[in-house]
Amino acid sequence: MQDIISIKDIDITNKKVFLRCDFNVPMDEFGNITDDRRIRSALPTIKYCLDQGCSIVVASHFGRPKNGFEEKYSLKPVAKRLGFALGLDVIMANDVIGADAKDKVAKLKKGEILMLENLRFEKGETKNDEALAKEFASYADVYINDAFGVCHRAHSSVEAITKFFSEEQRAAGFLLQKEIDFAEKLIKKPTRPFVAVVGGSKVSGKLQALTNLLPRVDKLIIGGGMAFTFLKALGENIGNSIVEEELIPEALNILKRGKELGVKIYLPVDVVAAQSFSPDSAVKFVTSQEIPSGWMGLDIGPASIRLFQEAIIDAQTIWWNGPMGVFEMDKFSKGSMKMSHSIAETHATTVVGGGDTADVVARFGDADEMTFISTGGGASLELIEGKELPGVKPLRKKDEWL
Ligand code: AMP
Numbered sequence: 001m002q003d004i005i006s007i008k009d010i011d012i013t014n015k016k017v018f019l020r021c022d023f024n025v026p027m028d029e030f031g032n033i034t035d036d037r038r039i040r041s042a043l044p045t046i047k048y049c050l051d052q053g054c055s056i057v058v059a060s061h062f063g064r065p066k067n068g069f070e071e072k073y074s075l076k077p078v079a080k081r082l083g084f085a086l087g088l089d090v091i092m093a094n095d096v097i098g099a100d101a102k103d104k105v106a107k108l109k110k111g112e113i114l115m116l117e118n119l120r121f122e123k124g125e126t127k128n129d130e131a132l133a134k135e136f137a138s139y140a141d142v143y144i145n146d147a148f149g150v151c152h153r154a155h156s157s158v159e160a161i162t163k164f165f166s167e168e169q170r171a172a173g174f175l176l177q178k179e180i181d182f183a184e185k186l187i188k189k190p191t192r193p194f195v196a197v198v199g200g201s202k203v204s205g206k207l208q209a210l211t212n213l214l215p216r217v218d219k220l221i222i223g224g225g226m227a228f229t230f231l232k233a234l235g236e237n238i239g240n241s242i243v244e245e246e247l248i249p250e251a252l253n254i255l256k257r258g259k260e261l262g263v264k265i266y267l268p269v270d271v272v273a274a275q276s277f278s279p280d281s282a283v284k285f286v287t288s289q290e291i292p293s294g295w296m297g298l299d300i301g302p303a304s305i306r307l308f309q310e311a312i313i314d315a316q317t318i319w320w321n322g323p324m325g326v327f328e329m330d331k332f333s334k335g336s337m338k339m340s341h342s343i344a345e346t347h348a349t350t351v352v353g354g355g356d357t358a359d360v361v362a363r364f365g366d367a368d369e370m371t372f373i374s375t376g377g378g379a380s381l382e383l384i385e386g387k388e389l390p391g392v393k394p395l396r397k398k399d400e401w402l
Contacts, residue, residue: 024061038149149354198210239295340366
């Protein structure tokens with residue numbers, strides 16, 4: 001795969017930049033931003049553009065608005081938070097390609113930042129509409145994509161827009177570059193031993209990633225709900241635990257391939273079993289062989305935590321994607337908490353997939369200890385699956401000899 005065109009490879013001096021960010025941040029019911037990591041992660045690119053004398057049109061989506069403008073999906077609070085982070089006023093447009101945005105873009109001066117309203121207020125955005133992309137392109141001389149979390153989607157501001165900028169006018173921002181560098185290093189030349197820790201609810205969501213990783217890892221640790229499909233494949237009684245019966249042959253295949261490849265595969269040896277899927281349920285610690293009928297495993301047990309800790313102790317690279325249990329309920333969050341602490345304490349390069357796993361690490365106070373936490377759940381998984389992302393492909397350098 002060719003290298004990515006970096007923002008440093010092109011001349012952006014004194015240019016007007018269209019900067020696609022992923023500011024799809026979590027908000028509480030009062031409209032407060034509860035985690036501004038995605039905003040902070042965009043600062044290096046924004047500051048670099050300002051240092052080069054640019055004016056910046058910042059564009060992002062936020063949530064899933066259905067029918068044009070809706071106040072609750074407005075990016076106004078995000079513009080405010082970005083302004084605080086930069087110590088600058090961020091000008092807010094009231095629309096995306098309407099008269100207000102166009103007027104404000106036209107008046108934008110060097111060193112100023114304008115934020116467009118939520119791109120998804122325009123229906124064409126998620127349809128990769130070229131007419132909409134052309135409107136976006138008319139706003140700027142240069143296109144910079146720093147929106148890793150949405151690069152697995154062919155959307156107007158991510159894919160179609162690149163057709164309107166030459167190779168000298170389009171590039172990846174620092175965050176996007178970092179995301180791709182970390183994922184490619186994991187896949188191509190991880191420092192060994194390389195341990196993948198996977199969890200989450202389903203095997204189906206991670207099957208392709210597991211298949212792509214298996215020949216590359218030294219150890220594979222499987223926790224979370226997905227472990228039960230493997231345990232059932234091995235003949236255990238898993239009670240009412242979550243299972244994907246149709247994937248049992250795949251699970252067996254992964255175990256067999258792992259053996260052939262010399263990959264050490266670890267499954268939970270005990271679980272926290274509950275009578276119902278509820279924070280008030282009665283619970284007990286049982287071995288994986290003794291889950292009572294009618295009960296369900298909602299977290300890994302203490303012996304599994306010890307086992308997994310032992311298995312990662314010599315790791316030089318760890319990739320973690322998926323919680324070890326139903327971490328949203330305190331009673332079933334200990335496995336994920338302990339794994340988070342243990343991974344953070346190793347001397348390995350630790351790469352955390354986005355989404356739920358990033359939430360786990362932040363919630364248990366380990367974020368600063370990890371080497372890299374991806375800002376995109378789905379996009380991060382697709383990179384590990386070995387896929388080329390539609391938002392990244394147009395930013396690859398062409399073969400020099402072509
Ligand atoms: P995923 O989106 O596939 O990474 O799954 C994340 C979800 O898996 C979280 O919401 C967890 O609550 C859920 N999860 C983890 N362990 C279990 C389990 N043992 N049973 C049911 N759900 C689980």
